Amino acid sequence: MNKITSIALIAGLFVGGSQVATAQEKSDNGLNPLSLRPVHDSNIAYKIGLWRRVDLREKQNQPLFSYENEITKHLIEGVKSGILDAYSEEDLEERLTLEEFNERMFKRFEGGGLSQAEIDAGFGDETASDDGWGDAGSSDDGWGDASDNTQEPEAKSTSSTSTTTAPQDGYEMFPNEFYILEIKEDWIFDRQRSRQYFDIQTITIKIPAEASNDGLEKTLASFKYKDLEQFFRNNPNAVWFNEENTAKHINLADAFELRLFHGRVVKKSNSLDKYLDEQYGSAQEALNKSQQIEYDLIEKEHNMWEY
Incomplete structure (x- = not known):
């Protein structure tokens, strides 16, 4: 009897802690407001946060980055036309004005002056x-x-x-210079439907270190994926380029739905909010851990069927 009581108490503490940790991600109705297809908190058996780094120069990602039809081009045009809201960071706490967004896109020549x-x-x-x-x-x-x-x-x-003198200090960077995306998503196992979901929360455009004014990789802007999905569907030119059949290009919203991209896991939710290379001290160890996380997720999905 005591053993059963202890197990129940531990389980209650575990569930309660989980609810506290995720409360800030939920609205009052128990749903994540950033989710495209939200799963109610009571139906989530397991969830972890993942951050993926998408290098658009990779072979698998090049259909997202086709010539003059780059995904970054569509996002930049969406902000400049006032259709999309851009945020300073992935926490989405600060919305960028158009002037601030343009300033982040401005590349200053080294030392100023002419190129x-x-x-x-x-x-x-x-x-x-x-x-x-x-x-x-x-x-x-x-x-x-x-x-x-x-x-x-x-x-x-x-x-x-x-x-x-003024216009010769730099130039506004081109969309094809922004070749790094960071995708923040939740891996969720829905106990009601007995299946896993990759629930994309935000997509962030990164300024590569070699293109940054101070030589450090920085954020250009972050976007709610929920906003992007609708934006892509309303834009017939926002396509995943199908090299095998150019009559059958795919809308970017469907491309993300079908997971037609490769993004290496660079961060998993942790108490210190550190990236894998910060946790394990080297890029090689971070890569090994990234692959291990992918294997663990496959095994986790399989094991969840036993419950």
Whole structure:
């Protein structure tokens, strides 16, 4: 009798702790407001959070990143047109204004000023005033006294500098420069339907480290997947490119539904909120653990049928 009571008490504590941990993800009706097809809390037998890193340059992911039809292009256009809400981070606590979003997309040239290609082409060289008609070291315009025209060229030079310096500090990055997505999802086993679900919560566009202004990987914007699903379905151009049959491209919403992408697990929900490479100290160990998590999920689904 005592043993049964103890087991019941432990089970009650486990369930109660689970409810507290997930309360912030639920609305008052017991459903996750970020879920596309929410499962009621009372029907969830098991759930963990997963973060997947999707490299759009990988062969399996290239249909999401086809030429001039990149998924990032559609997301950026959605924000600029005011259709999509962009958030500063995956917690979705701060919505970005269009100005803030554009600022994040702006790539500054190293050290400011012109790009190396423009410098090599001869633009912006202020050390010489040669206009192609005479000696660069002289202010003589070839028509008479050099002093007669000193003021006017100087004024033009000042005006030219003031109107061209600002736009030469950088450029707005192109959609194909954003090739990293991070998908946050819940792995859920629904006891009522006796099946597993991958419930995507958010999709985040990352700025690659080599493209970032400070050399660190950063977030461009995060989006509610629930919003994206409807946005994709309303956009006939938002397609997963079918290389085998170009008459049968697939809408991006269906592509995510069918899991037509590869995303390596880089983080599993944990008390310290750390990524795998932070937990295990090396990229190799993190990769091994990522693969192990995938195997564990398959085994977990199989074992849940025994309950």
